[in-house]
Amino acid sequence: DAGVIQSPRHEVTEMGQEVTLRCKPISGHDYLFWYRQTMMRGLELLIYFNNNVPIDDSGMPEDRFSAKMPNASFSTLKIQPSEPRDSAVYFCASSLAVSNTEAFFGQGTRLTVV
């Protein structure tokens, strides 16, 4: 398996534009997580899915953020409209189970909103 695949690796967009980040989890993993990493706040869990169903989105900062998982092999994180304070590295991770198991991370998408 190629691991968790995220795209794009880098995204630069203007404030107000819509941004869509994509993630392909490891095949067979039932759990998918979206994290955001910034210098100020570290790694924050935004939302996670179990079998394509969103379980906890309490970490999603605002209504401007939305995430979907239409099937077991694909998830998106959308920001609309984007703001400069959304600039961060966004990570997707997947795992076999929700408890007592390691998470496998993608390489991340570095988002810059200007």
Added chain:
Amino acid sequence: SQQGEEDPQALSIQEGENATMNCSYKTSINNLQWYRQNSGRGLVHLILIRSNEREKHSGRLRVTLDTSKKSSSLLITASRAADTASYFCATEDNAGNMLTFGGGTRLMVKP
């Protein structure tokens, strides 16, 4: 909010020396995990220690867990330049909450 807090925030050592990083957390946990992040890359899982375990080894890594003090330590023995990275502890609490990461320790190993 961050559950785990690593100490020190930054550590610089010479190749061959041992590196020790500490993690403190606040709530009861199911397990504690350590991850490594190389610059510009994703996190890579190193080791998981369950709440009923006190010590675990993996190669040059040694992790201890003291649930009474709510703390853990990661020891890297005989460090190498390739160990240069940020190291994060993450806790899975027993209230059903997912992994919560600390702020990380930036380790630099000088050749």
